[in-house]
Amino acid sequence: MSESRVTWSKYSSPQALYPFAGRLIPWCAGVAALFMAAGLYLGFFVAPTDFQQGDAYRIIFVHVPAAWMSMFLYVVMAIWAGLGLGLKARPSFMMAQAIAPTGAMFTFLALFTGALWGKPTWGAWWVWDARLTSELILFFLYLGVMLLHASIDDLRRADRASALFALVGVVNVPIIYFSVRWWNTLHQGASVSMTAAPKMAATMLMAMLLMTVGFWMYSIAVILVRLRCVILERNRQMRSSQTVFEQSLKEVRS
Numbered sequence: 138m139s140e141s142r143v144t145w146s147k148y149s150s151p152q153a154l155y156p157f158a159g160r161l162i163p164w165c166a167g168v169a170a171l172f173m174a175a176g177l178y179l180g181f182f183v184a185p186t187d188f189q190q191g192d193a194y195r196i197i198f199v200h201v202p203a204a205w206m207s208m209f210l211y212v213v214m215a216i217w218a219g220l221g222l223g224l225k226a227r228p229s230f231m232m233a234q235a236i237a238p239t240g241a242m243f244t245f246l247a248l249f250t251g252a253l254w255g256k257p258t259w260g261a262w263w264v265w266d267a268r269l270t271s272e273l274i275l276f277f278l279y280l281g282v283m284l285l286h287a288s289i290d291d292l293r294r295a296d297r298a299s300a301l302f303a304l305v306g307v308v309n310v311p312i313i314y315f316s317v318r319w320w321n322t323l324h325q326g327a328s329v330s331m332t333a334a335p336k337m338a339a340t341m342l343m344a345m346l347l348m349t350v351g352f353w354m355y356s357i358a359v360i361l362v363r364l365r366c367v368i369l370e371r372n373r374q375m376r377s378s379q380t381v382f383e384q385s386l387k388e389v390r391s
Contacts, residue, residue: 151227151228151231151368151371151372154228154364154368155365155368155369158361158362158364158365159361159365161357161358161361162358162361162362165354165355165357165358165361166354166355166358168351168354169351169352169353169354169355169357169358170351171351172347172348172350172351172354173347173348173351173352173355174351175347175351176198176202176344176345176346176347176348176349176350176351177198177344177348179198179340179343179344179347180195180198180341180344180345180348181195181198183340183344184198184338184340184341184344185338185340185341190257190258193254193257193258194254196250196253196254197254197345198341198344198345198348199246199250199348200246200247200250200251200253200254201345202345202348202349202351202352203243203244203246203247203250203352204243204247204251204272205349205352206240206243206349206352206353206356207240207243207244207246207247207272207275207276208275208310208313208314210236210239210240210243210356211240211275211278211279211303211306211307211309211310212307212310213236214233214236214237214240214282214303215233215303215304215306215307217229217230217232217233217236218230218233218299218300218301218303218304219300219304221233221296221300222297222300222301222304227296227371230296230300231364231367231368231371232360232364233282233299233300233303234286234296234299234363234367235360235361235363235364235366235367236360237279237282237283237286237303238279238283238363239356239359239360239363240279241276241279241280241283243352243356244272244275244276244279245276247272248269248272248273248276251269251272267316268313268316271309271312271313271316272313274309275306275309275310275313278302278303278306278309281302281306282299282302282303282306283299285298285299285302286298286299292371
C-alpha cells in the first residue's frame with residue numbers, strides 16, 4: 138500500500154509528470170482514433186434511418202457525445218481547480234488550465250452540430266431554448282476561465298482567480314442537464330439514461346457509446362499535450378524571472 142502511494146505521489150511533481158504524460162499520449166490517441174472510427178462507421182453507415190427525422194438525425198452521434206464531454210470536462214476542471222485551491226498544488230492548477238481549451242472546443246462542437254440538427258428538425262438554426270442557452274453560457278464560462286488566467290501576469294494570482302471562477306461556474310452544469318425537465322423546451326429529453334431503458338436501437342446506442350469513449354480518450358490525449366506545454370511555459374517563465382532577479386541583484390550590489 139505504501140509503495141503504491143509513493144509511486145503515485147511522485148507524479149505530483151511537474152518534472153515527473155511531464156515524461157509520464159508523454160508516454161500516455163500516443164496510447165490514448167490511438168485508442169481514440171479506433172473508437173471514433175468505429176463509432177462514425179456504425180452511426181453513419183450501419184445504424185437504421187430514423188422514421189421521423191430521416192438521415193438528418195445522424196448528427197447526434199457527434200452532437201450528443203460532444204455535449205456530454207462539454208459538461209463532464211467542466212466538472213473535472215472545477216475539481217482540479219478546487220484541489221489546487223485547497224492543497225495549493227501547482228499541478229492541479231496546471232491540469233485545470235490544460236482542460237479548459239478542450240472543454241471549450243467540445244462545447245462549441247455541441248452548439249455547432251446542434252444548429253445543424255436544429256435547422257431540419259425545428260426549422261431554425263438557433264432558438265433561445267433553455268438547453269441551448271445554458272450550453273452557450275457554458276461556452277462563455279470556459280472562455281472566461283481562459284481569458285481571466287491569461288489577463289493576470291502573476292501566475293499564482295492567475296491560478297487562484299481562474300480556479301474560483303471555474304468553481305462558481307460549475308452551478309451551470311446541473312442547469313444544462315435538468316433544463317429539459319425544469320422548463321418546457323424544444324430540445325428533446327435524454328435518449329440515454331442510467332435509470333431507464335434506452336429509447337433507441339441497439340446499433341444507435343452502440344455508435345453513440347463508441348463515440349463517447351473515443352471523445353473521452355481524445356480529451357485525455359489532448360489535455361496531456363497541453364499539460365506538457367503548460368509545464369514548459371511555466372518553467373520558461375520561472376527561469377526568465379530568476380534571470381531578471383539575478384541581474385537586478387547584481388546591479389544593486391555593484
